Amino acid sequence: MNFEKDLAEFVIKISKAEYSEARFEEEESKIFILKNGNFEPSIEEKSKGLGIRIINNGASFVSISNLSKKKIRESVKRALKEAKLSSPILLSEEKANRASYKYVKDFASEKEIKDFLISLDKRISFPWIKSKIFILKNILTKKYFVNSDGSKIYSEIQRFYLEYNIVAKENSKIEQRNFVFGSSGSWKDFLSLKVEKKIEEEARIMKEILKARKNKKGKFDVIFAPELIGIIVHESCGHPLEADRILGREAAQAGESYAKINSIGLRIGSEKVTIVDDPTIKKSFGFYLFDDEGVKARRKFLIKEGVINEFLLNRETALVLKTKSNASARAMNYTREPIVRMSNTFMLPGDYKLEEMVEDIKKGILIKSFTEWNIDDIRWNEKYVGFESYEIENGEIKNFIRRPTIETTTQEIYSKIDACSKDLEFVAGVCGKGEPMQGVPVWMGGPYVRVRELRVK
């Protein structure tokens, strides 16, 4: 990597801008696709290049794959020119960091990965399963970040990502599950998620879900399992507390936010609700120790005991809000500018056991996993459709029910939470934001959470 480090540093040397940063990245992806027991072509992608961001009055970003010095000189010149055409911006002052870290550990052989997929396929070969698609990606990212403030950070992170799509059919009924698992570190870390057991269990119960009756409509106490609470906190806490959305920079794309710049201190939920974003969790899909502006990562308390406590900030938004960055700037790779992103967003556990939370419900629903969901562009009006879902009657979990649908608001969910379990589980996702689109790896999760009196459709 020495040669490429030199190229990133060359950018800083020749740029005469107020601020310059360069990311040299090399990413290798191996993609294995098993569709209904048949391997599609093996796919390998290798991507290497420089992302150059310059602030010279305004901001510019130039990304190149040709790494000749001539091309780099041309690109820096172009970036300097383009930056002058943008409106002025400033960045918060941050400590210059020098670091090098690797989170790779062992590699997986192709045979191990293929055998794993074949065994997954066999495990769910039930008569009612009519389509099985598995896509497993093994991604190794090597990155060298350098900026004109003096930061120099090298990192190597390996990630594994499994996306699967299962279709179950019986008589004329169809159920479909499309979901993902992901982790960073080693293949063993990925295997420790025990995804094969979870997927087998899902495929097994799809038979029951096909037979299940539609839930009764009305108001119910709802227990959301960690998978649900993960997507809820990601969509209705993490996204709306991204400071760039609050300040309008994403207005024409991912949208704006119900939160305003003066929303810090505003109560939005019950005292049981504390939601954090933390990139430093080992094994997590959203793992990093320094962000893509060179700032050291830390846990952020977005909502603390029901009150909005902190936004996700990069250096630009931190300066506007007269504070310091909390290391939330991420770029998908060297082809993208760093923007404000989540990492691993989750609700902190409480002190209940799941059984205690169920015992206290007369008429309720437990939703363990979901299919469809969506949310409006200020992150207020949201919908979740249950996949594995049960009715609760007089303190007992009873029958499967089919597709209970919750259509609610952020405040309604957070303010009606009265109990969180001691558990903490995560699911993975590739979060989309920015234009051009940037998909970044994240975890999301939490405990089992009880929400009183929600309208269920």
Added chain:
Amino acid sequence: MIEKIARIFKNVDDWIIIYEKQKVKQIKFANSKIVINQFWDFEVLTLFLAKGKKTFLSSLTISSEKDANTFARNCLKKVKNVEENKNYFGIAEGKFNYRSPIYDKKVFEYDWNERIEKVLDDLKQKSAGTFWEGKIEREILTSKRINEKDINTFFNFSIRTFGKTSFHSAKYSTFGKNIEIEKIAEEAKHYSNLTDRKMNVKEKKYPILFLPLALSGILSYASLAFSALEVISGNSFLINKIGKEISSKNLTLIDDGTFRKFDDEGRPTKRTILIDNGILKSYLHNTSTSKQTNQKPTGNAGIVYPIPWEIEVKNGEYSFEEMLENIKEGLIVSNTWYTRFTSFVEGSFSSLARDAIFYVKNGKIEGIAKNVRINSNFLDFLKNIEAIEKRKEEVKWWESIIPVKTPAILIKNILVTRP
């Protein structure tokens, strides 16, 4: 360079080499100011190799020619060790006629920054969006003696402006002269200030007049169901529906690949009629899927996954005013986002109306609705088409995966829900 790589592959049964040079500029604006200018300059090599049924696909961003040659040699070693792909049935072969490339020779010669700044100043209301300008040069060389070059250009202006309500307009074209940013921005401003009267919408079924941008997200997501590979894999709401009536008779849906010369196997792209007056006529194919299904190839390779190029709805017979007059009580939805399927095999989905949602009573706009979620099954959505406008627009914005050419469409019985 690609001839050198071809020599490395001389003992492979089938191979495809695609060399692509991409230059793209983006101007992003928010809060009525240009917030960043971005530029991408890439060279990408895509290699496909097949030895019998063993297939290997790879891509490399090229940092030097030496890197590319080393990469090709490694790919050659790897193809021997991969699993057999039973669904592989070869690549495009034959004598094809190709169109000349269609592109804007003046790409990167226009001064968009100055024009955009003036537009934002003149609007005098908060606005955000992007402008895109790009040129893609592509060369393909295959083991079936196909060697062709192509150039594509594209221009895309997308603006969301905030008046009494927000309104989003976007236009897409191969040619810069077709992107009249001043006119697009003025139109968005006009519709964002039509009315500020708030109307309450009940949870029930309404006829909805969808504007082109509102359809672009829904149609571009749904277009993936036409990919033959999704059909073969059992993941599409169009399985076993060829020859059947799947939509209202007034709908003809086309995939238009003619903005580029050839697909990723080198087969000429074309206009493929997917739905002809309500009847499903074709899926989207590469060579392997067409042979598996005994259907004609359509020039939509994706070497692994046949992909839609640009979805087009054929013009209807109505003026916008005539369609509006037809609505006793309904909505005009100007934009949608976050379309998600409960099941892609069933086609059941919901999508959120975004930006201006106009409430219509007896053919007249009476106010603005908020918090509207559209719930449907894509097949019902198509069957319930009542009327199609006689003019169409070519649009693309952040939410649309591919460009879409569509008129406004009036669809009855759309279930609207709210939190």
